[in-house]
Amino acid sequence: MPYALGFDSSTQSLSAVLLDLETNHVSHELGLPFGELTEYASPRGFLGNLPEGQVHADPRLWVAALDMLVQRMKDEGWPLHQVVAISGSGQQHGSVYLKAGFADRLAALDPAQPLTPQLEGIYSRATSPIWMDGSTSAECAEIAAALGGADIVCARSGSVAVERFTGPQIRAFSKRDPQGYADTARIHLVSSFLCSLLIGADAPIDTGDGAGMNLMNLAAEEWDTDLLNATAPDLASKLPPVSPASKPCGTVSPWFVKRFGFAPTCIVLPFSGDNPSSLVGMGAATPGRVVVSLGTSDTLFAAMTEPRTDPEGCGHVFGNPLGGYMTLACIRNGSLAREAFRDQLGADWSAFEAAGDAELPDTAFTIPFVADEITPKRHGGLIESEPALTTPQRVRAFLEGQAFNLLRQLEWMHLKPTELCLTGGASRNEGIARIFADVFGVPVSRLSVSNSAALGAAMRAAIASGTSTTDLVESLSHPDSSIQPKERGTAPRYGAWLASLKATA
Ligand SMILES: Nc1ncnc2c1ncn2[C@@H]1O[C@H](COP(=O)(O)OP(=O)(O)O)[C@@H](O)[C@H]1O
Numbered sequence: 001m002p003y004a005l006g007f008d009s010s011t012q013s014l015s016a017v018l019l020d021l022e023t024n025h026v027s028h029e030l031g032l033p034f035g036e037l038t039e040y041a042s043p044r045g046f047l048g049n050l051p052e053g054q055v056h057a058d059p060r061l062w063v064a065a066l067d068m069l070v071q072r073m074k075d076e077g078w079p080l081h082q083v084v085a086i087s088g089s090g091q092q093h094g095s096v097y098l099k100a101g102f103a104d105r106l107a108a109l110d111p112a113q114p115l116t117p118q119l120e121g122i123y124s125r126a127t128s129p130i131w132m133d134g135s136t137s138a139e140c141a142e143i144a145a146a147l148g149g150a151d152i153v154c155a156r157s158g159s160v161a162v163e164r165f166t167g168p169q170i171r172a173f174s175k176r177d178p179q180g181y182a183d184t185a186r187i188h189l190v191s192s193f194l195c196s197l198l199i200g201a202d203a204p205i206d207t208g209d210g211a212g213m214n215l216m217n218l219a220a221e222e223w224d225t226d227l228l229n230a231t232a233p234d235l236a237s238k239l240p241p242v243s244p245a246s247k248p249c250g251t252v253s254p255w256f257v258k259r260f261g262f263a264p265t266c267i268v269l270p271f272s273g274d275n276p277s278s279l280v281g282m283g284a285a286t287p288g289r290v291v292v293s294l295g296t297s298d299t300l301f302a303a304m305t306e307p308r309t310d311p312e313g314c315g316h317v318f319g320n321p322l323g324g325y326m327t328l329a330c331i332r333n334g335s336l337a338r339e340a341f342r343d344q345l346g347a348d349w350s351a352f353e354a355a356g357d358a359e360l361p362d363t364a365f366t367i368p369f370v371a372d373e374i375t376p377k378r379h380g381g382l383i384e385s386e387p388a389l390t391t392p393q394r395v396r397a398f399l400e401g402q403a404f405n406l407l408r409q410l411e412w413m414h415l416k417p418t419e420l421c422l423t424g425g426a427s428r429n430e431g432i433a434r435i436f437a438d439v440f441g442v443p444v445s446r447l448s449v450s451n452s453a454a455l456g457a458a459m460r461a462a463i464a465s466g467t468s469t470t471d472l473v474e475s476l477s478h479p480d481s482s483i484q485p486k487e488r489g490t491a492p493r494y495g496a497w498l499a500s501l502k503a504t505a
């Protein structure tokens with residue numbers, strides 16, 4: 001019986017989904033929260049105590065997690081020898097810096113030894129900046145100036161120069177540590193780094209995740225020489241090639257074959273970003289379905305046929321792994337802000353469940369930016385309009401504020417959804433899902449598979465091995481029964497919220 005396997009390495013965990021290709025159903029699912037790997041001191045997947053604005057992760061954590069997760073899959077009896085195709089995805093924008101000899105090291109791995117120690121000393125930068133890093137405003141301005149303006153960077157790459165994007169992060173590294181940059185022979189995204197481990201060679205960067213770098217020419221689907229030159233010296237030689245997500249880039253390496261029993265013929269597709277991969281998993285790669293992902297970040301995305309950029313400069317165009325483009329807005333104050341507010345209230349998630357039933361006065365709203373926000377750009381600081389609300393009301397106002405901020409993205413995206421598909425860790429909370437239905441004024445649905453990014457990766461692998469996309473979407477991306485919005489809308493509060501948001505600009 002053939003199987004397709006998908007991985008997803010998001011901010012806080014690595015997960016895997018195995019598809020049975022005879023029935024087109026999920027046969028196995030497993031997740032590994034990075035906090036379990038205590039030696040990396042990253043309970044949330046990233047390191048603490050860095051200079052202001054910098055958020056980095058230890059790349060060895062991702063390597064160790066891959067080794068550990070596949071070992072668990074083997075121990076649980078997953079039919080790894082019957083897997084015919086694998087793909088995966090990674091949190092977007094994060095980058096890994098490697099010395100010369102990375103590919104040689106991968107090719108010479110000893111299957112009797114774990115992965116992490118065999119890659120010691122190969123990193124030219126000890127830590128990897130991730131999407132939460134906001135420390136590169138100066139570099140964004142320099143790149144925009146070199147290209148002749150923010151609008152030119154946006155027209156070419158799909159986004160204005162953005163602090164968390166890989167190009168500005170590479171420029172910052174080349175300025176802060178010129179020797180470390182000179183010692184770097186290869187720069188990978190989280191996605192292409194993990195794919196490299198799997199194939200035992202340098203993997204390409206796919207057009208979905210590649211569009212989140214401010215380095216790829218969106219129309220040509222190739223590195224943009226002017227953007228490369230504006231970013232850092234000799235950058236072209238340090239990047240792997242760009243590839244469509246659908247073109248196999250190798251087979252599983254001997255290390256995985258010998259250690260875990262994969263078939264040497266099992267093909268590997270380029271990994272993509274977690275959001276592009278989730279677009280596939282949610283059955284939204286064909287325009288029509290609008291997805292909200294409530295993971296560490298909150299994102300709203302949809303497929304689109306023509307690239308449409310955000311006049312405010314916060315939204316993005318990425319490649320759609322199944323062809324064409326996708327539109328995306330990313331909110332930094334997602335799950336970690338919900339957790340901080342929950343803890344501030346001394347509550348637990350049941351208060352968020354209960355908030356679905358709370359009623360609010362028309363004047364009550366909350367600007368829910370606990371930490372600095374990127375969409376829109378604002379300094380952190382919670383603003384609650386009404387001092388005397390109950391806990392369920394305060395939670396409702398907070399969640400409505402988060403939903404309002406995603407709702408307003410529909411305008412520049414020119415989207416008018418008739419339904420919203422929710423995914424991500426917080427989407428399982430019924431109260432949160434109900435509030436999103438009320439704010440958007442449309443029914444909300446969810447999939448039974450919780451990790452839509454790993455599912456999308458497995459679906460991409462299945463498509464490459466000959467399964468029809470339509471059959472997969474029909475079997476796997478069929479939303480469950482939907483939550484209907486309440487009759488009484490949230491419109492008056494939305495107006496007050498928008499006015500307050502403008503006033504804080
Ligand atoms: N019952 C719940 N209610 C609200 N949020 C939840 C609940 N369970 C998990 N979460 C949130 O889900 C988040 C993790 O989501 P996930 O999609 O796994 O993140 P990522 O993919 O970014 O690693 C946690 O930070 C947590 O706040």
Ligand SMILES: O=C(CO)[C@@H](O)[C@H](O)COP(=O)(O)O
Pocket residue numbers: 010011012090091092093131164212273274275295296297298299330
């Ligand atoms: O920066 C973005 C998208 O542009 C984030 O959405 C990252 O891709 C992290 O994703 P999650 O871990 O929150 O799923």
